[in-house]
Amino acid sequence: MSENTRKEQDSIPTSKIERSTQFVKTGFKIGGNYVKHYSKKLFNPDLSKDELNESNAADIYESLSQLKGSALKVAQMLSMDKNILPKAYVNQFSQSQYNAPPLSGPLIVQTFRKYYGKTPDKVFDKFDLKSTNAASIGQVHQAFLGEKKLAVKIQYPGVGDSISSDLKLVKPFAFRLLGMSEKELDVYMREVEERLLEETDYELEVRRSLKFSQACSALENVVFPEYYPELSSKRTITMGWLEGLHLKEYLQTDPSQEERNKIGQALWDFYNFQEHELRAVHADPHPGNFLITPEGKLGIIDFGCIKELPDDFYYPFFSLALKGALNDKESTLKAFRELEMILPKDSPQQVEFYYENFSEMIALFTRPYTSGIFDFSKTDFFEQIYAYGDRMARMPEFKQARGVKHFIYINRTNFGLYNILHELKATVKTDTYPPHIKKES
């Protein structure tokens, strides 16, 4: 085992591409495991599934452990990753596994008959049986109702089931890898499972999309497609077709700094408006969920993953984001305790240690909030975060997970937002929708 570990440590994939190939490879291996299992079973019907699960879990474990090291640790530090882990699932189980075979025409017809009682060409005036895009757990088709161009998202059958079973499968390996106890990990796993399962509920997504697009309609430079609840179902969503470019394509058109700032600002406002005014946030800042329209506005096309912020998390967490908040040791400690970053049974030395380290992390992480205007194009900010995480990775004190479960998605959201803004090289005003602070009574 120790030899193994050393080997893995020597070859940590560093680039994003390498990292994602890691998951693709695992995807293949797992597919192979299933085939192997069933071909063995042909000859020996008594073969139990345990062996299969073991080989799958081993391959997942292998792939996760390749990601060990600073990336995982930063993440873990920021509690965001316990999020690498979910990301592994999301990538692995909702993408590499489901990306491969598109739904066949007849299956689409079948889905429509099941949920609408008629075939797609009866529901719409025109329906293209060839899909235009893959969504994470489904695919998108173009349709017309009169002159109106629509996007119809159709979910792959059986996604929900496999999420739950896959999560169970990898659990024992995950806690070994992250060095958490099963009980600790359970809290995070449940949070992830809940969010992932919510994503498979398209009826919920439509309700949320309507609510959020309405609530955010006042924001400048942000646009939403129209939603058609009467043409949506448990497995399909119908919305207006939004023309535009994905972030990567947009950046290739070489937009001016001004335009990029405009998009960046729209993105920042969209997120902070939700976090501080709606207390519930689009928790999947994946570049694929945004479009930049020909008018240079930000289009938001996916409300599958929404994280709600309860008061007992929101107030202590954002009280730390205020300028100068960290100078007040008393109230900072109080917030850390409420967020379970410092635990009741910690010794005074431990309290001191975690106080210092978490303060440093938060000071770093909230820098955009405290600066008024922040230039996300600077790499040194990101380098500092990673360097900090690297240092943490070598401290045994951080092997243990700390922080309430809400950190997973909030950190994923904010860090994802930072990353997109970095790619945009945007400079944004960060005080447009400031956090609310609970008045001490």
Place this chain on the structure above:
Amino acid sequence: MEIKEKLQDAYISYVLINGEQPKSVFVFAKDNELAEEDFYNYYASFEAIEQDIWLNLLSLAVNEVKAQEVWPQYSAREKALSLFYSFFELLKSRRSFVVFSLNGSTKTLGSPRVLDKLKPLFESFSSEILLEGIESGELMDRAFISRKYKDALWMQFGFVLNFWIKDSSSGFEKTDEAIEKGLTVTFDLFQRSPLDNIFEYGKFLAKNAGIKMPF
């Protein structure tokens, strides 16, 4: 013909209500105001009624899929998928009967006898779309093997049927998945594959490389 249908319906409701076959043809015929010997003019046994019910379900599905506007544009693969989906959708309305019928049926050569009348129709449908597929070049024409393609589809059909009986997912979603994934593999095998190329290459080498193959 009408009486046949009446007998089918009466048989289905009897079976569903009582959970078993009628005690005897005599009793069943009497309940339907027929003399026993008249019953035999239509059916030789209860099993024959069940076979007809199965046959009707499939022919209904076949007619339904062929009536679709997109039908002519579908590839052989999509045609097969379409039939499977439609058939299992239809089967839903008769699920209790289907489960009863399959569980009570004896098997000959692997497939339940209640499917005896359905099988020829399924095979002629399969041969038809497979032939189209081969003619259009979608599927690979392999000596000796391509005649067996339809048997592979029949096996697939039996597999999905068994799967559906045991499926407890809501809306039988898993069955949809089984159909989609299963037929994809089957048709992938029917298509030109690396194996064909290896075989071709082997043939070429055997003829031209001057090497005596060791077999």
